[in-house]
Amino acid sequence: MNQEQAAKWAKIRTMGKARYVMYYGVAAWGVGLTALFTGMEWLTQGTVTGQWLTIRLLVFSVVGFILSNFKWEKNERSHRGGQ
Template sequence: MSTANEDKAAKWQKTRQLGKAKYVMYYGVAMWGISLAVLFTAIEWLTQQTLTPSWFTIRIIVFGIIGFFIANFRWDGNERKYAPRPANKKR
């Protein structure tokens, strides 16, 4: 494994200590959901000079769900990618 991959694997091991539920809630629902809801609300403000509270609520819910799935897939992918490999046994 290259040094860059070893660094990423070490970072993942540290992140992995959060646990899957906290990882998904923090990186998926909070980071993706809130960030995208704020971004699209800002676009709404810039293009229409109006804010619709019900749309903001809908965005939080929809982007939170999308973020949940994104973080879930990322967790599973990182688990497969950086999982400790068992040593090869000689027969």
């Protein structure tokens, strides 16, 4: 991690792990991918299925939660100077 990345991470980490995971994982990944795939469903099929919308939101939110947890831990190790 270079100095610029370390400074950026130092600022981001002040929000805490829980808020980071909710913001970057659940909100960004979960809601973002749900909106993207629901939009694709609307464009290709002309309709949105409520059941698939719920499934997408749950699956993508869990995936985002897991990915952002790994990202937090990776950034923390890098910030401390570890690999």
